Amino acid sequence: MKRSSLLIVALGALQGAAGVALAAAAAHISSAADLDTASRFLMIHAAAALGLAALLAAEPPLARWLAGVSFALVAGVALFSADLAFRTFAGVRLFPYAAPIGGSLTIASWLALGLWALAALRGR
Numbered sequence: 001m002k003r004s005s006l007l008i009v010a011l012g013a014l015q016g017a018a019g020v021a022l023a024a025a026a027a028h029i030s031s032a033a034d035l036d037t038a039s040r041f042l043m044i045h046a047a048a049a050l051g052l053a054a055l056l057a058a059e060p061p062l063a064r065w066l067a068g069v070s071f072a073l074v075a076g077v078a079l080f081s082a083d084l085a086f087r088t089f090a091g092v093r094l095f096p097y098a099a100p101i102g103g104s105l106t107i108a109s110w111l112a113l114g115l116w117a118l119a120a121l122r123g124r
Contacts, residue, residue: 004067008056009049009050009053011071011078012047013050015049022036022039022085023039038082041077042081045077049070065112069112073110076103076107076109077102079094079101080099080106083095
């Protein structure tokens with residue numbers, strides 16, 4: 001398996017673990033809606049990261065683009081979720097606009113993944 005695929009798997013696994021931990025914390029902290037949201041984002045996108053790593057391991061067309069999209073997706077979700085968790089645990093934001101930047105990066109990554117698929121399809 002390629003190094004980039006293994007790194008995406010490792011990051012996805014960390015996001016999955018963080019998602020479960022935040023879900024547990026949300027169950028024990030009253031009014032922890034932000035943790036619940038962060039938990040769901042992390043767990044859903046951890047599964048997506050594992051799927052992208054498997055796809056990348058198959059050395060598809062435009063593999064560098066796909067690797068970039070994969071890392072951007074992981075980074076966007078991590079930034080978004082970290083800001084929500086920081087708000088709950090520390091009472092402050094990670095930094096100004098961290099959640100919107102992370103969310104926008106996540107959305108852009110999903111759109112870039114769609115463009116990658118269309119470009120790869122066209123190249124066939």
